[in-house]
Amino acid sequence: MGLAAIYLRLSRNEEHLxxxxxLTNHRNALIKLSKQQKLTYxxxxxxxxxxxxxxxxxxxxxxxxxxxxxxxxxxxxxxxxDNAHAEExxxxxxxxxxxxxxxxxxxxxxxxxxxxxxxxxxxxANFEYKQIRKRLGRGRLAAAEQGKWTMSNRxxxxxxxxxxxxxxxxxxxxxIIRHIFQKxxxxxxxxxxxxxxxxLGWRSRQGKVLTxxxxxxxxxxxxxxxxxxxxxxxxxxxxxxxxxxNAHSGIVSKQTFLEVQKMLEENSQDKFFHKLKATRRLxxxxxxxxxxxxxxxxxxxxxxxxxxxxxxxxxxxxxQDRGHKYLSIEKFVLQKVKERxxxxxxxxxKLKSLDTTDVEKKLAIQRESLNKxxxxxxxRQRNLKEMRMDGEITKNDFYEMRDENEEQIRQVQQQIxxxxxxxxxxxxxxxxxxxxxxTIRTLDKLDELESEPCNTFLKTFIKxxxxxxxxxxxxxxxxxxxxxxIKIEWL
Numbered sequence: 001m002g003l004a005a006i007y008l009r010l011s012r013n014e015e016h017l018x019x020x021x022x023l024t025n026h027r028n029a030l031i032k033l034s035k036q037q038k039l040t041y042x043x044x045x046x047x048x049x050x051x052x053x054x055x056x057x058x059x060x061x062x063x064x065x066x067x068x069x070x071x072x073x074x075x076x077x078x079x080x081x082d083n084a085h086a087e088e089x090x091x092x093x094x095x096x097x098x099x100x101x102x103x104x105x106x107x108x109x110x111x112x113x114x115x116x117x118x119x120x121x122x123x124x125a126n127f128e129y130k131q132i133r134k135r136l137g138r139g140r141l142a143a144a145e146q147g148k149w150t151m152s153n154r155x156x157x158x159x160x161x162x163x164x165x166x167x168x169x170x171x172x173x174x175x176i177i178r179h180i181f182q183k184x185x186x187x188x189x190x191x192x193x194x195x196x197x198x199x200l201g202w203r204s205r206q207g208k209v210l211t212x213x214x215x216x217x218x219x220x221x222x223x224x225x226x227x228x229x230x231x232x233x234x235x236x237x238x239x240x241x242x243x244x245x246n247a248h249s250g251i252v253s254k255q256t257f258l259e260v261q262k263m264l265e266e267n268s269q270d271k272f273f274h275k276l277k278a279t280r281r282l283x284x285x286x287x288x289x290x291x292x293x294x295x296x297x298x299x300x301x302x303x304x305x306x307x308x309x310x311x312x313x314x315x316x317x318x319x320q321d322r323g324h325k326y327l328s329i330e331k332f333v334l335q336k337v338k339e340r341x342x343x344x345x346x347x348x349x350k351l352k353s354l355d356t357t358d359v360e361k362k363l364a365i366q367r368e369s370l371n372k373x374x375x376x377x378x379x380r381q382r383n384l385k386e387m388r389m390d391g392e393i394t395k396n397d398f399y400e401m402r403d404e405n406e407e408q409i410r411q412v413q414q415q416i417x418x419x420x421x422x423x424x425x426x427x428x429x430x431x432x433x434x435x436x437x438x439t440i441r442t443l444d445k446l447d448e449l450e451s452e453p454c455n456t457f458l459k460t461f462i463k464x465x466x467x468x469x470x471x472x473x474x475x476x477x478x479x480x481x482x483x484x485x486i487k488i489e490w491l
Contacts, residue, residue, distance in 0.1 A: 002069035004037070004101070005061050006030045008045035009078045029103055030072045037101060039070060053085045062089065065096040072101045076118065083123055090118055144230035147247030156223050157205060158251050167223070167248040176202045176210070177251045180218055184260050187267075187459045190215040219264060225257040226250035258418040265411055278455035280305065282330050282465060285458065288312070289468035289485050291319040297326055309473040322473040324484055332486055333465060334446060337458065341443045348436040360423065367419045370412055377409045464489040 008026050023045060034041045046057040058079075061071075071093065073079055079100075080086040093100065093109055100107040100118070107118055143150040148165040158177040159167040176197065183193045190212035197203075197210050204210055222229055228247040245254075278284070286295040286307060293312045299305050305326040310319045350358070384405065388398040442449070442457055449457065466489065470482040 002037075002039050003067060004034050004039040004041045004070040004072050005064070005068045006034065006041050006043045006072045007058065007061055007078065008043065008074075009055070009058070010045075010047045026074050029074065033101060033103060034072055037070070039072075041072065042068075049081075053080075053082060062092060065092060065098060068096075068098060070099045070101050075102055075104070076100070076107075087119065144228050144242040145244060147228055147244050149228065150230070156221065157218065158224065159248070167228075169249055169251060173205065174251045177218060177224055180215055181224070181252045181256055181260055184219055184263065185256070186456050187263070188456075190219070219260055222257065224251045225254045255418065255421045258414050258421070261411075261414050262418060278452045280326070280330070281449075281451050281454045281458065282326075282333060283451070283455050285455075285462055286329070286465045286467050288319060288321055289466040289487065290321045293319070295467060307467065307469075311473075320472045320474075322469040322471040324467070324469045329465075329467065329484070329486060333458075333462075333488065336488055337462075338443055338446060340461075341440060344436050344440050344443070348433060348440070351433050351436065363419050363423055367416060367423075370416050370419070374409065374412045374416070377405055377412065381405050381409070461491050462488060463491045 008023055044057040044061045046055055048055045149161050149167050155161050158173040160170050162168050180193055193215050194212045226246050226248055228244045231241040280297055288295050288310045291312050296308045298308055307324045307326050309323040310321040312319045384402055387393050466487040468485040470485055
């Protein structure tokens with residue numbers, strides 16, 4: 001009596017069916033077949049896609065082919081739906097003189113006609129798989145256009161899927177998302193936010209710690225302002241895309257989301273967010289006016305705080321701007337910040353009188369500038385297509401340059417949307433009035449604030465503080481020092 005290997009594979013697409021029932025039916029059919037052929041058997045079963053070449057049970061079976069006389073499967077497509085992989089398995093079966101037995105009949109690969117039949121059936125299985133994937137992809141996109149969540153079984157943190165396949169807010173999780181976006185607006189880094197969530201005991205749906213990587217993904221996901229986004233790819237390229245706004249209730253507003261995207265874009269070179277708790281009011285705000293690099297703060301042996309000398313290389317030359325005592329610089333900056341109180345009071349007065357002419361003018365100028373930038377980017381996109389058609393650039397260069405240009409277009413469009421929202425909100429100024437009133441109250445007690453809250457407050461309207469001692473660093477203490485340069489770059 002010979003020994004056979006029974007291989008049972010359930011497709012990923014069949015997981016929504018009764019798995020146990022399907023496997024039991026397949027198992028019983030193949031056991032019955034083995035008894036008819038007077039074969040003893042070993043059973044291998046798993047749940048995997050037919051195009052997956054890394055299947056533990058199948059690979060284990062293939063490693064033991066010397067032990068078997070036949071391979072029993074329900075159909076050829078259960079072995080593989082990948083043409084190249086199917087051909088490799090066919091060669092291995094021929095080499096070990098193993099027949100394939102199915103309920104529909106036997107395939108003896110030693111016969112040329114059966115070998116061709118195997119290859120043809122494997123090719124058809126591969127074609128069928130591609131057609132199934134294409135239909136599923138189109139079906140998912142069609143459902144996404146209706147505002148349904150269909151592209152993944154992983155529901156975003158903060159939501160659950162209802163019977164209509166639409167997302168609903170889960171308040172216990174939504175507070176985590178709101179905290180992440182709020183802290184980002186306060187220019188707190190992803191690493192620091194992760195520490196705060198850990199201290200609060202807030203975890204993922206699976207009870208795991210939320211890392212800075214998770215937070216970075218959450219901050220860029222438009223699902224959190226009510227968007228369903230889906231796409232279909234062919235050979236790694238997007239061939240169809242869906243973007244539906246107001247598909248479900250947003251955990252944050254669209255304005256908040258766009259403001260965060262703008263802030264993240266400004267922070268692409270990791271310049272603005274504080275990663276550690278601020279121990280000084282101007283921490284991570286001071287930059288060298290000579291070389292443009294960040295200036296660091298330290299204490300000397302006597303506990304006196306000072307700005308370190310700059311020693312960054314610029315075109316093979318070292319920046320040698322001398323250090324400076326810190327407290328005098330802090331005092332100067334805080335005084336300049338307090339002087340802005342008048343500006344805030346005037347802005348508040350205009351809002352209360354609904355005189356938003358200056359604000360509208362400023363936003364209109366910004367929008368016009370962005371529209372010109374968008375026009376240039378769209379023109380560049382058209383030029384890229386012409387260059388590709390004329391053979392001036394390679395296919396790979398075209399895709400790389402096109403994708404980069406499309407990303408810039410997307411960012412500019414988001415900034416335009418944000419300005420449009422701000423213009424719409426000018427008629428409803430309650431929130432902006434509250435913000436200005438809070439800012440004025442904070443300015444009145446600025447000297448009383450601890451370093452951390454003061455640092456966070458300053459970063460809401462200071463982009464950088466450009467500093468230079470205007471003296472070259474050396475050990476000659478008798479040299480006359482020039483007046484330091486301090487310029488504040490406001491947001």
